[in-house]
Amino acid sequence: MGHTISRRNLLRSAGVVAAATTFGSVLTACSGTGAGTTGGDLTMAWWGSDERHTAYQKALKAFTAKNADIKIKPRYSGYDGYFDKFNTQVSGGSAPDLVQMDTALVAAYAKKGVLAPLDEYVGKSLDLTGFSKSLLAAGTVDGKLYGVPSGIGVNIVTINVTGLKELGLTEPDKEWTWEELKSYAAKIYKASGGKIFGVDDGGGSTNQAFDIFAREKGQNLYTADGKLGYTRETLEEWWTYWAEMRKINASAGGAVTSSAHNDLTKNAVVIGKAMITFDSGLNNSGGSITGATLDFVPTPQGGWSGAREGNYVNGGVLLSATKRSSRVADSVKIMSYFAQDEGAIKDMALLRGIPPTDKARALVAPEMTPNDKRASDAAAYVSDRVAKATDALPAPVAPPEGANQITELLFQSNLAIAFGKKSVKAALSEYFDQAESILSA
Structure with a gap:
């Protein structure tokens, strides 16, 4: 089972270094007024293992069964080259509506105007019940929320x-x-x-x-x-x-x-x-x-x-909406679904990190391997210790470009x-x- 406990696992690929190196030049065109996605299927992009791909597909099929008005077109790949392709799509006006985002890059994309702030949806169509403030900090840039964490990441x-x-x-x-x-x-x-x-x-x-x-x-x-x-x-x-x-x-x-x-x-x-x-x-x-x-x-x-x-607690990977998309509201519904729906939580299990809420962890616990159970217990132990600490620094800011x-x-x-x-x-x-x-x- 390919899950992520800490942010370092998101940085292991040399591809993220290459993406960061070319980031500024590739996205120079982002400040323009090129067209975003309009009409048709909502596009959703993610990277990961075959197991993560299968889990996403299963969860999305269940989502569309409940939301027949939203058709989803997946874009799936491994991590290598994922952000190079995303950068090209952003520059060309064909970026996905909903994107799995790296916590190491969320600040750069948010500050370039690529991602949509989500604050207006929180407590309405975006249900983040059970998410701690320290966890949400992983997707927060300059006081605004740009990504919903998929799990608890601890060191x-x-x-x-x-x-x-x-x-x-x-x-x-x-x-x-x-x-x-x-x-x-x-x-x-x-x-x-x-x-x-x-x-x-x-x-x-x-x-x-x-x-x-x-x-x-x-x-x-x-x-x-x-x-x-x-x-x-x-x-x-x-x-x-x-x-x-x-x-x-x-x-x-x-x-x-x-x-x-x-x-x-x-x-x-x-x-x-x-x-x-x-x-x-x-x-x-x-x-x-x-x-x-x-x-x-x-x-x-x-x-x-x-x-x-x-x-401190970070957020595994994030789900973010692209700012030019005309489907931000629909993307938010999908984010909320992955955050709270019992079926989606069980489908994703540990494939995007240790689940982010007590509710989610309880749902996936029966299916954990012994090693996974010990990893989850350790993450919960650190998370509880951080929450009780009176001398801890605030969660780190999102890393700069x-x-x-x-x-x-x-x-x-x-x-x-x-x-x-x-x-x-x-x-x-x-x-x-x-x-x-x-x-x-």
Whole structure:
């Protein structure tokens, strides 16, 4: 079952980097008055696995049976090239009416005038009962709602329980710190006789690890005006931590990290090189590849004086309406259907993330695999902890244009440190120069 727990799984494909790189130039024509979709079938576009495609089709068939006046024409593809095609359609005036949107790109599209604000429909034809404010923030840009979240996305760490038991080790505590991760990971390496690292390298993991660390220091990845939101000192501390992790063999080295980049089948846990990974997408297909029992715990907490709650809730993928469409009202009806209809909720199950409401999670729970159930429980645990926290920052703003290039830059910079090609100090100087250049372009 291909579901998404965290936003990083939406960023794994190199296609999103290419889409972001060409975004501005391709959409220059968007400010014009070209025709949107008029009359005929309502077009709906999404990316995903064959399982997601089948589920969407089944749910939409049930929707049209209840809404005979709305005919839906699907546009389905994999993720690679999805946004390149969407950009071309937007420029040519043939964009879909309803589009599955990436949380990493919603701000850029909203600010370019591609997406329609949905606020006037909320509480009327758009029923968002059960959706938390922190979850809706994933589709909110400059105070307006541009996308309805499909699920709860949280940052959680994946653990190979089968492997730990073989080493005679118990699972780590849910309320662990970064220093406890270090000692625990080193213990795994020792227990394996030096054959298995404790954890994969999180030094270049922007959206699954570093963002939590920065938020624990009261800093976000980005500011509201699209600048870097963290200090040089914070990133230096982060990279130094991971350099120490590699030095004591608590973390995998550069070769393992490099080969796994954008290739889940080569993840350190999948290939037996580590017991812990920051990639919660392992439960998509990695669980079946490894044959292992998996469990999930929150990303480590700060552990220092004044550390804040760093976790937050994001929205899986989003459903958005395009602004030029003449069918925004009908698109909103479909969004509301996926949000609240019991049949649609069961059809989609975990294919767009952990369901976003208590009602939805209860509906899909009976069909979950054991690994999925543990992932859902972990997501609910983190979500509840965030809701109770009095020191947590507000949910992050939607990433600015260029954020995906920053994600790749952080990964490659950390890799250069891991391979000994750059010192932490040298990597810092180059990183901030390049990041600021990307964000000011």
